[in-house]
Amino acid sequence: QALARILDRSTAVGTAQANLSISHARLLPAYMTFAPSLALTGEYGVTGALSPSSGTSTALGLEARASLNLLRFGADWARLQSARQDAQAQEQGLHAARLTVEEEAVRALATSIRRGMEVEVQKRIVEGQQESLRIARLRYKSGLLPSQEVDKVEVDLSNAQAGLRNAEIQNYDARADLRALLGEEDIRPEWPWVRALTGDAGKKLMERDLVPASIPSLASAELKVAAEDWRTKRSWMSLLPTLGSTFTYGLTPSLSGGALVQEWTAAMTLTVPLFEQFEGYARYREQAETRAAAEWSLEQERRTTASEWQGARKSFTAALDSALAREKTLSISRRLYEDNLKRFRAGRASANDLSVDQGRLFQSELLAIDGWNSAHVQAMLLCHSLGERVGRCLGVGSYPER
Numbered sequence: 131q132a133l134a135r136i137l138d139r140s141t142a143v144g145t146a147q148a149n150l151s152i153s154h155a156r157l158l159p160a161y162m163t164f165a166p167s168l169a170l171t172g173e174y175g176v177t178g179a180l181s182p183s184s185g186t187s188t189a190l191g192l193e194a195r196a197s198l199n200l201l202r203f204g205a206d207w208a209r210l211q212s213a214r215q216d217a218q219a220q221e222q223g224l225h226a227a228r229l230t231v232e233e234e235a236v237r238a239l240a241t242s243i244r245r246g247m248e249v250e251v252q253k254r255i256v257e258g259q260q261e262s263l264r265i266a267r268l269r270y271k272s273g274l275l276p277s278q279e280v281d282k283v284e285v286d287l288s289n290a291q292a293g294l295r296n297a298e299i300q301n302y303d304a305r306a307d308l309r310a311l312l313g314e315e316d317i318r319p320e321w322p323w324v325r326a327l328t329g330d331a332g333k334k335l336m337e338r339d340l341v342p343a344s345i346p347s348l349a350s351a352e353l354k355v356a357a358e359d360w361r362t363k364r365s366w367m368s369l370l371p372t373l374g375s376t377f378t379y380g381l382t383p384s385l386s387g388g389a390l391v392q393e394w395t396a397a398m399t400l401t402v403p404l405f406e407q408f409e410g411y412a413r414y415r416e417q418a419e420t421r422a423a424a425e426w427s428l429e430q431e432r433r434t435t436a437s438e439w440q441g442a443r444k445s446f447t448a449a450l451d452s453a454l455a456r457e458k459t460l461s462i463s464r465r466l467y468e469d470n471l472k473r474f475r476a477g478r479a480s481a482n483d484l485s486v487d488q489g490r491l492f493q494s495e496l497l498a499i500d501g502w503n504s505a506h507v508q509a510m511l512l513c514h515s516l517g518e519r520v521g522r523c524l525g526v527g528s529y530p531e532r
Contacts, residue, residue: 133520136235136311137228146220146227153217160213163206166198190390193380200398201373208364215357222350229346229514235311236510236520242308244503245301246319251495252294258488259287265475274477286485321502326524327450327509335512335523336447340439342432344517351424351431358421365414371402439515446508453501456494463487463494 137143173191199206266283269275305315326332342348375398381390403410470487473479513523520526 132239132312132317133232133235135313137231139311139313140227140231142227142231143224146224150217150220150224153213153220157213157217160210163199163209166196169195171195191380191382192390193378193382195376195378197374197376199372199374203367203370203372205364205367208360208367212357212360212364215353215360219350219353219357222346222353225346225517226350229517229519232519233510233514237507238304238308238311239317240503240506242301242304242315242317243319243321244499245297245304247499248496249294249297249301250319251492251499252290252297255290255488255492256287256294258492259283259290262474262484262488263287269477279480279482282482282485321506323506323509323520323524323526324502326526327505328454331524331526332450332509335509336443338516340436340516342435345435345515346517348428348431348435351428355421355424355428358417358424362414362417362421365410365417369403369410369414371400374399374401435515439512442508442512442515446505446512449501449504449508453498453505456498456501460491460494460498463491467491 171191171193173193175191263280263283266275266280270277270280308317309315376396378393378395380393382393467487467490470479470484474484509524510520513520516523
């Protein structure tokens with residue numbers, strides 16, 4: 131739900147949608163290139179001499195004109211094809227914008243969840259130190275514990291309280307970043323995809339192969355090359371002769387005045403460019419180099435796509451394995467601490483021993499939180515390297531494509 135809301139509020143996605151609408155708007159005149167152009171011209175004039183004795187005369191004319199390009203050696207078709215490729219590239223750009231915004235959103239959400247959990251761990255550290263201090267003071271009053279041991283517990287409590295303040299400050303910062311994206315900061319502080327990552331979805335994600343056609347950035351680069359290729363063809367075809375036709379029908383006043391005279395004209399025009407100071411040739415060369423630059427960008431995108439996918443797959447596998455191992459370590463640390471706490475209450479363990487076990491437990495908790503944070507982020511990056519949003523990739527929910 132948070133991801134859907136962030137995407138809906140995103141200015142980057144809105145900009146990409148506007149660019150897509152612009153490209154679709156440009157398609158209409160490209161389609162209409164093959165239709166005749168029509169124009170209607172009306173004229174009303176008043177003529178008079180400077181002599182005071184001379185009167186004035188009026189004239190009314192009306193003309194309709196139609197023109198049609200008959201032969202341009204495919205230049206109009208190339209224009210239409212380049213506009214189509216541009217529109218399709220913008221569609222891929224919209225998908226890429228969604229992935230970019232989702233990456234920012236997942237990072238912000240994961241950080242907020244992580245910081246919230248860290249605050250809870252730090253609170254338990256403080257509570258544990260307070261309990262240890264209470265027990266130490268009772269044992270000191272009973273003569274079972276030296277004052278130095280009580281002082282050590284008090285120092286540990288002070289350090290734990292300082293750690294809690296630091297965790298709260300980091301949590302405030304994370305919530306502020308999330309509020310800028312989501313509009314609010316009240317999310318449930320729990321990892322949402324643990325079951326999916328440790329189940330069949332995570333296993334299938336590791337085994338998936340890269341399909342270049344499904345990567346929006348790569349598809350967009352390929353479409354841009356195709357568009358520039360068609361523009362290059364159009365520039366070359368514009369150097370060739372063109373054949374057009376016109377038909378004109380008009381009502382004009384006769385030379386002797388009076389009624390309007392009906393006139394019509396039909397013509398075919400052949401235009402052969404001979405010498406235009408190499409302007410057309412320069413445009414062709416410029417477009418050819420633009421096409422070559424797009425081809426180089428495509429090659430770089432291919433390399434980047436393959437590299438990101440390979441790195442993301444390895445990183446996700448390592449992050450998930452690490453998160454699972456940290457969970458096992460956390461279980462052992464929790465059991466050790468609980469056993470030592472019982473011995474401390476019974477007077478069979480020192481404050482130092484308890485502090486060591488407590489520190490081990492809370493360090494394991496913090497490392498486990500960090501492990502699942504990394505696993506969630508790396509899963510998102512792997513899904514994006516495959517060209518898919520997280521919901522569809524992991525099967526962890528659905529939200530409409532806007």
